[in-house]
Amino acid sequence: MNTLPASLQNHRASAASTQCTTIGEVRYSPSKSLCFFVNMGGAVIGGALTFSWGALAIFVCSTGVVLLLGHSLGSHRKLIHDSYQCPKWLEYVLVYLGVQVGLAGPIGLLRQHELRDYAQRLPQCHDYLRHGRAFWVDAWWQLHCDLQLENPPKIEIESHISQDWFYQFLEKTWMAQQLPIAILFYFWGGWAFVFWGVCARITAGVFGHWLIGYFAHNHGGMHYEVHGAAVQGRNIYFTSLLTMGECWHNNHHAFPGSARLGLLPGEWDPGWWVLTGLRHAGLVWAIKLPNDLPFRTELGVVHPNRSFAKKYAHQREETILPLAN
Numbered sequence: 001m002n003t004l005p006a007s008l009q010n011h012r013a014s015a016a017s018t019q020c021t022t023i024g025e026v027r028y029s030p031s032k033s034l035c036f037f038v039n040m041g042g043a044v045i046g047g048a049l050t051f052s053w054g055a056l057a058i059f060v061c062s063t064g065v066v067l068l069l070g071h072s073l074g075s076h077r078k079l080i081h082d083s084y085q086c087p088k089w090l091e092y093v094l095v096y097l098g099v100q101v102g103l104a105g106p107i108g109l110l111r112q113h114e115l116r117d118y119a120q121r122l123p124q125c126h127d128y129l130r131h132g133r134a135f136w137v138d139a140w141w142q143l144h145c146d147l148q149l150e151n152p153p154k155i156e157i158e159s160h161i162s163q164d165w166f167y168q169f170l171e172k173t174w175m176a177q178q179l180p181i182a183i184l185f186y187f188w189g190g191w192a193f194v195f196w197g198v199c200a201r202i203t204a205g206v207f208g209h210w211l212i213g214y215f216a217h218n219h220g221g222m223h224y225e226v227h228g229a230a231v232q233g234r235n236i237y238f239t240s241l242l243t244m245g246e247c248w249h250n251n252h253h254a255f256p257g258s259a260r261l262g263l264l265p266g267e268w269d270p271g272w273w274v275l276t277g278l279r280h281a282g283l284v285w286a287i288k289l290p291n292d293l294p295f296r297t298e299l300g301v302v303h304p305n306r307s308f309a310k311k312y313a314h315q316r317e318e319t320i321l322p323l324a325n
Helices: 030-049 053-080 088-099 106-121 135-144 165-173 178-189 191-215 249-254 270-280
Strands: 024-028 145-149 224-226 299-301 311-314 316-322
Touching: 030 135, 030 145, 030 191, 053 088, 053 106, 053 178, 053 191, 053 270, 088 106, 088 165, 106 165, 135 145, 135 191, 178 191, 224 249
Parallel strands: none
Antiparallel strands: 024 145, 224 299, 311 316
């Protein structure tokens, strides 16, 4: 492990060999596949039979809420990267909304993220972990299959997360957490609200998560390069509002612990906008930005001569890292 950069030596995942994420078998997951097909069937068939403008509005609003407050702010920027601090009750609310996306329980999602993140920073990793196959092959793999590694890395989750009573409860019941919302929507607007507010929302969240993940590791612009990494993150332009800022994946690969993902002028980041509002309200503090993170020797600037709105020297004068106001 001495040959690994410092950012991996302090990772939640660890292994004796850098080959730990290269050898494995992609296997069909009946439960994962069935869950996706059931929700997609409810969205396509049930949604078509019960369409109304009110139901469509429920889909748009509920999907936006769980993606912005739940997945982006709760699951990703808070639970996984701990890029800001907030009251525990607010953290619970945000992470609960993240469970509503339908990807996994909070602990399971954290473990999935750490495995993929660790693998992508190594010199080589399995194609499943790097979205390295053709478009439709990757779609089948990610939406209907799981990867079984021969010698997976060990992943250690901090006890304040893994032993938290609320997170343990959500981990055991994450699929059932859709039922209270479905019941509420049923009594509010009948089956139309269920099909659009639950089935269509889950389908859009799960499919969209894969779709952005595929493009964010294969196509798009780059400001930074992580030298020695198996895969580079890419910035997917024109999708910032749909992804709540999660589309700036090249920025995220460069500064994983930053609460702000859109770093340059024009890189809209709705998650950052909400965090700024919560900070002004006194509900969020200790927000981490790129210059608050440890220096990474493996990080380089792709276009060093590009003119940025503002430039920061980060620990070494020759390393210029851009960050917009």
